Amino acid sequence: MAYKAPVRDFTFLLTDVLDIDRYSNLPGFADASSDLVAQILEEGAKFAEEVIAPLNKTGDQEGCKLNADGTVTTPTGWRAAYKQMVEAGWPALSSDPAYGGQGMPAVVSMAYGQMTAAASAAFSMYPGLTHGVYSALIAAGSEEQKATYLPKLVSGEWGGTMNLTEPQCGTDLGMIRTKAVPNGDGSYQITGQKIWISSGEHDFTDNIIHLVLARIEGAPQGVKGISLFVVPKFFVNADGSLGERNNAKCAGLEHKMGIHGNATAVMAYDDAKGWLVGKENEGLKAMFVMMNEARLGTGLQGLSIGAAAYQAAVEFAKERLQGRSLTGPKNPDGPADPIIVHPDVRRMLMESKAFIEGGQAFVLWTALHADLQHSPDEAVATKAKDYMGLLTPVLKAYLTDRGFHVASQAMQVHGGSGYTEHFPASQYLRDARITMIYEGTNGVQALDLVGRKLAANGGRAVMTFFQEVDAYVAERQANAELKPFLDGLADTKAKLQEATFWLMQNGVANPDNAGAASTDYLHVFGLTALAYMWAQMAEAAQAKIAAGDTDPFYASKLTTGRFFLERILPDAAGHLAKLKTGADTMMALPAEAF
Amino acid sequence: MAYKAPVRDFTFLLTDVLDIDRYSNLPGFADASSDLVAQILEEGAKFAEEVIAPLNKTGDQEGCKLNADGTVTTPTGWRAAYKQMVEAGWPALSSDPAYGGQGMPAVVSMAYGQMTAAASAAFSMYPGLTHGVYSALIAAGSEEQKATYLPKLVSGEWGGTMNLTEPQCGTDLGMIRTKAVPNGDGSYQITGQKIWISSGEHDFTDNIIHLVLARIEGAPQGVKGISLFVVPKFFVNADGSLGERNNAKCAGLEHKMGIHGNATAVMAYDDAKGWLVGKENEGLKAMFVMMNEARLGTGLQGLSIGAAAYQAAVEFAKERLQGRSLTGPKNPDGPADPIIVHPDVRRMLMESKAFIEGGQAFVLWTALHADLQHSPDEAVATKAKDYMGLLTPVLKAYLTDRGFHVASQAMQVHGGSGYTEHFPASQYLRDARITMIYEGTNGVQALDLVGRKLAANGGRAVMTFFQEVDAYVAERQANAELKPFLDGLADTKAKLQEATFWLMQNGVANPDNAGAASTDYLHVFGLTALAYMWAQMAEAAQAKIAAGDTDPFYASKLTTGRFFLERILPDAAGHLAKLKTGADTMMALPAEAF
Numbered sequence A, B: 001m002a003y004k005a006p007v008r009d010f011t012f013l014l015t016d017v018l019d020i021d022r023y024s025n026l027p028g029f030a031d032a033s034s035d036l037v038a039q040i041l042e043e044g045a046k047f048a049e050e051v052i053a054p055l056n057k058t059g060d061q062e063g064c065k066l067n068a069d070g071t072v073t074t075p076t077g078w079r080a081a082y083k084q085m086v087e088a089g090w091p092a093l094s095s096d097p098a099y100g101g102q103g104m105p106a107v108v109s110m111a112y113g114q115m116t117a118a119a120s121a122a123f124s125m126y127p128g129l130t131h132g133v134y135s136a137l138i139a140a141g142s143e144e145q146k147a148t149y150l151p152k153l154v155s156g157e158w159g160g161t162m163n164l165t166e167p168q169c170g171t172d173l174g175m176i177r178t179k180a181v182p183n184g185d186g187s188y189q190i191t192g193q194k195i196w197i198s199s200g201e202h203d204f205t206d207n208i209i210h211l212v213l214a215r216i217e218g219a220p221q222g223v224k225g226i227s228l229f230v231v232p233k234f235f236v237n238a239d240g241s242l243g244e245r246n247n248a249k250c251a252g253l254e255h256k257m258g259i260h261g262n263a264t265a266v267m268a269y270d271d272a273k274g275w276l277v278g279k280e281n282e283g284l285k286a287m288f289v290m291m292n293e294a295r296l297g298t299g300l301q302g303l304s305i306g307a308a309a310y311q312a313a314v315e316f317a318k319e320r321l322q323g324r325s326l327t328g329p330k331n332p333d334g335p336a337d338p339i340i341v342h343p344d345v346r347r348m349l350m351e352s353k354a355f356i357e358g359g360q361a362f363v364l365w366t367a368l369h370a371d372l373q374h375s376p377d378e379a380v381a382t383k384a385k386d387y388m389g390l391l392t393p394v395l396k397a398y399l400t401d402r403g404f405h406v407a408s409q410a411m412q413v414h415g416g417s418g419y420t421e422h423f424p425a426s427q428y429l430r431d432a433r434i435t436m437i438y439e440g441t442n443g444v445q446a447l448d449l450v451g452r453k454l455a456a457n458g459g460r461a462v463m464t465f466f467q468e469v470d471a472y473v474a475e476r477q478a479n480a481e482l483k484p485f486l487d488g489l490a491d492t493k494a495k496l497q498e499a500t501f502w503l504m505q506n507g508v509a510n511p512d513n514a515g516a517a518s519t520d521y522l523h524v525f526g527l528t529a530l531a532y533m534w535a536q537m538a539e540a541a542q543a544k545i546a547a548g549d550t551d552p553f554y555a556s557k558l559t560t561g562r563f564f565l566e567r568i569l570p571d572a573a574g575h576l577a578k579l580k581t582g583a584d585t586m587m588a589l590p591a592e593a594f
Helices: A007-017 A034-062 A078-087 A106-119 A121-140 A143-155 A283-319 A343-372 A378-414 A425-436 A442-453 A456-475 A480-509 A511-546 A552-567 A571-579 B007-017 B034-062 B078-087 B106-119 B121-140 B143-155 B283-319 B343-372 B378-414 B425-436 B442-453 B456-475 B480-509 B511-546 B552-567 B571-579 B584-588
Strands: A158-163 A179-182 A187-198 A207-216 A226-232 A234-236 A242-245 A248-253 A264-277 B158-163 B179-182 B187-198 B207-216 B227-232 B234-236 B242-245 B248-253 B264-277
Touching (some): A007 A343, A007 A511, A121 A283, A143 A158, A143 A207, A143 A226, A158 A283, A187 A226, A226 A234, A226 A283, A283 A378, A343 A511, A343 A552, A343 B442, A343 B584, A378 A425, A378 B425, A442 A456, A442 A511, A456 A511, A480 A511, A480 A571, A511 A571, A552 B584, A571 B571, B007 B034, B007 B106, B007 B552, B034 B106, B106 B121, B121 B227, B121 B425, B143 B227, B187 B227, B227 B234, B343 B378, B343 B552, B378 B456, B442 B456, B480 B571
Antiparallel strands (some): A187 A264, A207 A226, A226 A264, A234 A242, B179 B187, B187 B264, B227 B264
């Protein structure tokens, strides 16, 4: 059941669909020709397949152990693999060269990231969180903080964590109680308990840099009184060496359904010393840099776990002999046919494949917009920023909802075998399930989309997206072969637009209508995004075939795209019909009727 | 998080919707007045809530242990609870009084069964499998076998198992290798390995009666050469006392994602002695009696785990304070509102509630038809038998697919808490997942439906069902209040009929079309069945309200039914659109393209 990274799909997307060589004017792209990127991905694939993937099951079975002295031991082999990762320079891939990074664009790191997340979601979270801390400090840290922490975070010699949740508050961060008392020397004493801290304590690195949301004494109530602090596990001396141990301790590890290899810590800050990051009471703004990155990373993770699960299902479906094809034996010399001949097994595999390949395109297309935010062309940069705001919740929630579904289908393909822990299907399903929850539940993403992102700047982002899709469809009407893809896209986009207008009309009259519509709306958006991706992939594949390329990869791409149109896209109508029924029935029952 | 059995829902269904007092002409019903049944269910609820439910988490955490001597130890407290269950007579509820049973109709035992399955799915499987062995022996056993085994199976003093699967065959039973060699005295020596044997070895009972599929030496290849044998763990002496240990041993326990409290055994039969049940080479026919019962039981189980998960989610949603209602604070004196005020949380709870209550009606309505098979009126009995054949795969697959979805939504309502093993959501999700797989995967159910059940007797069963629904709708057109329910039912039934005709036209031309359509078809069937149930429940609730009953239960029922129409029923159109695209794209890719 060895994981095989889909490098071919990624190079197709980067080279033939997104044509990244166009962007040599952007930071990092000059050093990221499609040829070089292909080499990087080949190396990344090797690392993911050979070093990370073999550790995934061990991590699930052993989990992390909290020792009596408060240290945490990660699963067998994990620490050594992480050291190898740092030595190979992988954590630094997309970081700023000023701090030792390699400066690769997001479009490259989010292809690489899909491979490590698929190889082991729990493992990839350690460098993932560290990169989030890097990004928050880049955005809001002082020069001194950057100099102190960034080089070792970039290299991966130190780890990082984000500390938001407390027992009484997860989504509702206004209820945070962890307090910060100024020492008068620019530092603060931090006291409080944080829970569900991924990678909170471990043996991968000599130091761990915690970013902690807390309330400075006397700060306003609610989210306007929350500040962000950097709280290192070990203090850092002026010469960069490690000093005393800070009073930031792991007080327990959660017993979770999955991602056992990642240490999910209860963190006790007991007069721990920390330093303000950014301005007082603007902690959420700084943390949102990290959270938005984490949301994209979580969408990517849900998709990637699904992709790994799909691979395991394919392998099983080709090997398991059971029953005969409905159209006559396909393996007449064997005792039975491989189950991949059965239509309903095909249905599950094709549905998974069509979603995964569409999702991979969506992730890289979005990553390209993350890069385009830095375009010197202001119009391009503004549009890219608009898209990132609009699409982050869609990508997070749609890809994790469906990624989990794909992981569940992979188990179904395995039959009874999949339910035993001998096969990898159970771990994939259990690991995938968290992605729908953390970094803001998918319901929170949907509310962010309809409640904030749609309306921002007078709806500019979504209108730009509609115009882009309309133009794409209009410009290709002469391409008869592409017609089914254009029609599917136009039809789904029309439904999305109808849903958007419905929200504008009904959400204002009764905000519950917006909330009641939010998840169905987000799914119509996800379907539209994937329809757009599939149209672009089909166009690129057709161009290759028209140019005489006989690689069956392109024909498969077209078939998979047609399956998407036939068997996934019809869901949009149901979502639209549901959301237009509004909130009245949904909200009618008193709490005691449940 | 204490489980509370929904006795009120069950009595409403039995009394007001199904009106079981009408059937006093049927076996068992004379002793099952709705009043008496209500008492039985109250008692059953008490037992499920107080004795079984508290053991569920222990079972998940401890699992079963295989000891060095081949015995299996069940989780702490399970054995004692089972003894208590036997003493209270619960296993005998619906068995034949001739063997010590209480002779209650299926409609009663399948209400009771929902409570025990919800309280602990893993626990309820022990008596569940035993009852399956009882039914197979009732149908196919010799008088001597009945006399030997049935009384103690009925009382629950002995347990039972069904042994079909082998490492090389699950769905494809034609590949069974376990062999049976006649001893010449009517007994056989059975040798082979069976896997995934639920309740295969345990400490609940003094004896375990295994029913084993095997191939008599020289039998025809494939399913036509398979016979059924009864293989007791301990032989039974002529006086009923236990004799020597048979060579039927537990060789291992599976490590599974869930239902840890049930011992899923690898069974090694090494020249074990067994006796033929029914005729040579007709083993599958006898085993199918047990399998059909197990399929209904599995559908019931998936639904019931979902129902228990829903209850836990409701409790959490009422207690967890987070954020404010979009329409202004609902708990202004608290630090935040309970999350049940948020529309997207409502959406999940209402979707779960509407499915569960519809599913509970579907189970009891089907159980009533199981009882009606014994009607002295031949037309009634024939129709009931037709329905049981047609609806068993629908009930099994639809209720488990959606039951798992409900369990997953219950986790989502919990947010991060749900992913920790501290809350019950994870266990419900993990336990529910097996129901989509065992007793024939849901894909196998769908193929059974479209490949066998639809066509049986020239399509008589499905045509009868259409006529029944048409008549139901036509007769109530004057009821304006019922109109939305009638319209929803008629519309969905029309889609089911369209799908049926599509299958008739296209399935013959290419059998892969039937396979490709099967799962979507089954879901349209499930939706139609639930729409029919909701129409009947709405009618009964309206009648109560019209008669002046002010119990808010009835108004809630109507609201929940409207939610079903608005937010679940629209899925039917998507399923229909998908299935009509046929098999061509689905089957187009060569295996190596996956």
